[in-house]
Structure formats: C-alpha cells, structure tokens
Amino acid sequence: MEPKKYDINIEQLFRDDLHQYLLSIGMVDERLPEAQDIEELWLKIGESYLPDGMREFRDYPTVSLGWMMFVGMAIAKYWDTDWELYSKVDDLYKYLRDQRDFDHMDEYVCEKVLLLDEEQQAAMAKTVGECASRTYNLLCHRHLEPGTSEAFRAYVAALHQMYLMGMAMELKRLGYHMTKLN
Template sequence: MNNNNTTDFEKLFHDDLYMYLRSADMVDERLPEAPDLEQLWPQLGQSYVADGIREYNTGYPSVALGWIMFLGMAVAKYWDVEWDTYSKVPDLYLYLRDRIDFDHMDDYILDKVLCLDAETRAKVNDVVAESASRTYSKICHLHLEEGTSNAYRAFVAALHQLYLMGIAVELKALGYHMTKM
C-alpha cells in the first residue's frame, strides 16, 4: 500500500468493514447509494474531526471511531423520516452532539434518534464496537508515525468509511435493500 494515498486507506477500511458487516448481516451485498448523505461528509467530517482526534489521543480510539458510525446511522434515520426538516440543519454533527454531549452522543442516538428496543440496541452497540475495534487495529498495523499527514489521512479515511457504513447499516435496518438491476 502506498501510505500517501488516501484512496488506499479508504479501500483498506472499506473492505474490512464491508466483510465484517456482511458476515453479521448488517449490510446488503450491494451497498446503498445515498448521494444526499454522502455530500454531507466534508462538512460533518470537518466538524467531527476535532472531537474525534481528542478522544483518539486521550485513550479512547474506539469512541472516536465508533461515534462517527452512530452519526451515519442518525443521518440515515433523519433522511428517512423527515429529511425536509433535517436537511436544513447547518451541522447535523453539532446538532446531535449538543443534544447531550460528546461522551453520551451514542446513547442519545440509540435511544432518541433510532428508538431501539433493548435487544436491538445491544446488537447495534456491539456491531459498532467491533467495527471501531477492527478499524483501530487496521490503523495500528499501518505503523504510521503519530502526528504526520499520513496518520491524519488514515484517521479521516477511517472516519469516512465508518460514517458510510453507519448509513448502510441504518438504511438496511429501515428496510431499504439494494439489488442488482
């Protein structure tokens, strides 16, 4: 892998997450195309990265990586139920984070946005935890020097793929199934 190529980082994280989430039956064989939600990434990612890096560097890498997946799920849910309203929110990440705080954003999304029962909540929480853990392991195995542009690119690529997988997981849970034409 050319460690200077963000596309290589994205592919590494994408392939591993896709394989895991398929095996857990959390995403369909064909991932959804959601341009409305994908185009939010630059702004959401930019807003999220400061909080994410802080958590990552203070000993909570799984939180930094997992919470962005929850954000993807929340955005997908908003898209499904009331996109006319939520598409006008200037920054959905700040909107969600500020409903409670960063540390409890996962609980807010699981309980208040996704409205999951206890069994489904536990399953989703476990899947996000495993996704974050796998991604953190992949980052560690890259052996990137901390604080470098490569390390930053890898972190942002990981966040992006986790966000997209969060969208895919929630869209499948909502009943959207992608099939080949």
C-alpha cells in the same frame, strides 16, 4: 480532506474489511447503498467532528471511530423520516452531539433517533464496537507515525468509512435493500 492515492488505498482497506464483516452478520447488503444526500454531507460532518474525534482518539480510539458510525446511522434515519426538515440543520453533527454531549451521543442516537429498545441498543453497541476495533487494528498495523499528515489522512479515511457503513447499516434496517438491476 480530499483523498490522495495513498488514502484511497487505505480507505479501500477499511471499506472492504467493514463491508465483509457487516455482510457476514447480515447488517448490510452485498451492494452498498448510494445515498447522494447523505454522502454529500460527509465533508461538513467530518470537519465538524474532527476536533472532538481527535481529542478522544489518544485515550479512546474506538470511541473516536465508533461514534462516527452512530452519526452515519442518525443521518440515514433523518434522511428517511424528514429530510426536508433535517437538511436545513446547519451542522447535523453538532446538533446530534449537543442533544446530550459527546460521551453520550451513542446513547442518544440509539434511544431517541433510531428508537432501539435496550436489547437492540446492546447489540448495536457490540456491532459498532467491533467495527471500531477492527478499524483501529487496521490503522495500528499501518505503522503510521502519530502526528504526521499521513496518519491524519488515514484517520479521516477511517472516519469516512465508519460514517458510510453506519449509513448503510441504518438504510438496511429501515428496509432499503440494494440489489443490482438487470
């Protein structure tokens, strides 16, 4: 899952679009967080997520993309609350998914991990839905042939940015503000 030159360009496209959108609605800071512990988990989480995400993508592309944003949020919350405990969980994606199931993972994350009330859950679902729709739209406009390695790499790049933006959103919600030091 190492990015190639093309992947970096498309991944930057996803990153820039998501960042600008989330910045415009106050969900992230201008400077995105660097959380090495969370970022280092991407490869393992991404690989674990792929079978479920790919299965869902054909019929529910925005769910396939959006659920990864919820995973990023949950990992950031775990990092903040008890990383010593959660860092020992062998597969945090499967841990989250198996609390209920894939279809209801978003609800579990919102209710039990992020502890959002109903109004906050609705707002979060709307934000994640918009991010997933924007990212899917960008994927579609690349005119990638389904089933090709290029399409697969673009999908993984999209998931990666959804994960990182989920992390950034939750860290900001938790009070971590990223500012440039002088």
